[in-house]
Amino acid sequence: MREDSYNIAILGKSGVGKSSFLNYLFDENISDVGVGSPVTKVGFHQFEKKVNGLNLRIFDSWGLELDKVEKWEKELLDELKQRSLDKHPSKWFHSIFYCVSATSARIESFDIKLINTFLKDNYKVVIIFTKSDSLSQNDFETFQKILNDNLIKQVASVKVCSEAKTLLNGRNIEKFGREEVLNEIINGFWNSIITRIPAKTILLMKKRTACWVIKEQQFLQKSWIYDRKPYSKNLEDSLNRLVDDLEKMDDFFIVLSEAINTYSDIIEGLRVPPNLPNQKYLKIFKENSSSFFEENYLNLKQIFSTTFTFHPILALLILIVYKYSTRGNLKENLNDLENKLNSEIEQLFPKLEEFIISLKKNHNQ
Ligand SMILES: Nc1nc2c(ncn2[C@@H]2O[C@H](COP(=O)(O)OP(=O)(O)OP(=O)(O)O)[C@@H](O)[C@H]2O)c(=O)[nH]1
Ligand SMILES: [Mg+2]
Incomplete structure (x- = not known):
């Protein structure tokens, strides 16, 4: 350990x-x-x-x-x-x-x-x-x-x-x-x-988006011919895949499990003072926090896939890159798209916080 x-x-x-x-x-x-x-x-x-x-x-x-x-x-x-x-x-x-x-x-x-x-x-x-x-x-x-x-x-x-x-x-x-x-x-x-899990999740999701934008911009730079229709179709598919990935919320689950494991490792040897209001909760957590998380992993993912969805804004995003772009302004439009996705990602913060609090409550019961 x-x-x-x-x-x-x-x-x-x-x-x-x-x-x-x-x-x-x-x-x-x-x-x-x-x-x-x-x-x-x-x-x-x-x-x-x-x-x-x-x-x-x-x-x-x-x-x-x-x-x-x-x-x-x-x-x-x-x-x-x-x-x-x-x-x-x-x-x-x-x-x-x-x-x-x-x-x-x-x-x-x-x-x-x-x-x-x-x-x-x-x-x-x-x-x-x-x-x-x-x-x-x-x-x-x-x-x-x-x-x-x-x-x-x-x-x-x-x-x-x-x-x-x-x-x-x-x-x-x-x-x-x-x-x-x-x-x-x-x-x-x-x-x-x-308190830091939502922030870290958002950071990772933004990184994922930024990598996607850079990859697309590099691809654009390398292509000799810019034929708007097929090119934009490819871009649309690739954007769809990015949004699918974001919606899986893998980043959140990775961060959450890292945090829970760290937490249980640190409290491993803890002797809880008898007068502590949270002692019951701490004891339960100490005994089975990781197994709780593993057992409920699929359930939690299920809740997520219905709670968090980026697809409604996809049409708008596609409009940005697909309908009006010329080769000249596509690069800029991709940056615009990144900003829009980022502000959407930032809105997850309170929802993630709420989710973690409910996780703690369920676990306490
Ligand atoms: N009366 C009283 N004096 C204190 C207490 N704690 C520290 N002091 C005194 O405050 C002075 C500064 O204490 P330090 O612990 O060296 O302060 P510091 O914040 O570490 O200082 P730097 O290392 O310079 O940043 C010392 O003379 C201590 O004896 C306290 O609880 N009560
Ligand atoms: Mg000092």
């Missing part, structure tokens, strides 16, 4: 306490912590540990400094590319923990903008309010309201204190928030994997 792990990136401004949080989560001093100047060196640093049976791989990042935003963003984009949608789900960042210091008076628009970028890219984001030892309930609620008002999706937030300390009056403050973060990881696990 592959040793897959649950990948988490810890991001946030320099000095907010990212490395301290990682050390607390792993219960080990593995990443350097410090005051004054930025501590964690440029790049992403991987640390692995089994926590409650879950293989966690955490990427501690160098802290963002406002005068080095461009460099930081470039590093981040490079890393995200390694883990982008076209990669296997085991490579994805399954969650982003975005750290905001509870001691800062505000959540800056920069933070909001960045978090929204991740949400737009279908990442599961959890906000970690670090240094929450001095955070009042009032301030916490204000922070949450600001997030709710400004983020494009609802996100979970957790208060964390990663360092125990003794106050001047002798009172001890213990570390807190670890269990809540672990619960958040497990609770959000399925969501963090499924």
Whole structure:
């Protein structure tokens, strides 16, 4: 069996306490912590540990400094590319923990903008309010309201204190928030994997379409004679085959099965905490997610073949390439057709999401 792990990136401004949080989560001093100047060196640093049976791989990042935003963003984009949608789900960042210091008076628009970028890219984001030892309930609620008002999706937030300390009056403050973060990881696990399935499916379908267009354009370039009627007939047949292929939704099923397998591999050794609301579901999933998928594969395909159909727009597409094209504008018209098909493909997003949610519900019963 592959040793897959649950990948988490810890991001946030320099000095907010990212490395301290990682050390607390792993219960080990593995990443350097410090005051004054930025501590964690440029790049992403991987640390692995089994926590409650879950293989966690955490990427501690160098802290963002406002005068080095461009460099930081470039590093981040490079890393995200390694883990982008076209990669296997085991490579994805399954969650982003975005750290905001509870001691800062505000959540800056920069933070909001960045978090929204991740949400737009279908990442599961959890906000970690670090240094929450001095955070009042009032301030916490204000922070949450600001997030709710400004983020494009609802996100979970957790208060964390990663360092125990003794106050001047002798009172001890213990570390807190670890269990809540672990619960958040497990609770959000399925969501963090499924949120990206529709996006990856759409990416693959668009790739399939783009390849088809390039192939046809190359063919056009190579042909000596352009006799519109027979040529367009061939094109029409070939377009029909592309649409047939898209309607089979093979891309979706490949992505879904990759994701389900990765998910079951990662939760293989998981010890579900007894107080977790989702524990029943997780247990069932753990025991038979892959076999459920295999047993229901044909059924699911059946539902798909009646739900998703591109054929109604085919007549319009054929009109674009078949009726009016001369050799001169056929190339352009093919690009036009690609755009039309792509916008049709994009409309699948909510339907795919709905389908995955219903899959989870059926499976829970
Ligand atoms: N009071 C308090 N201080 C904390 C807490 N977590 C971290 N600190 C302090 O905050 C400072 C910065 O912590 P780091 O963990 O190095 O911060 P970082 O975000 O990793 O910083 P860079 O690596 O520079 O990006 C250190 O002096 C820590 O001791 C906390 O929960 N409470
Ligand atoms: Mg650090």
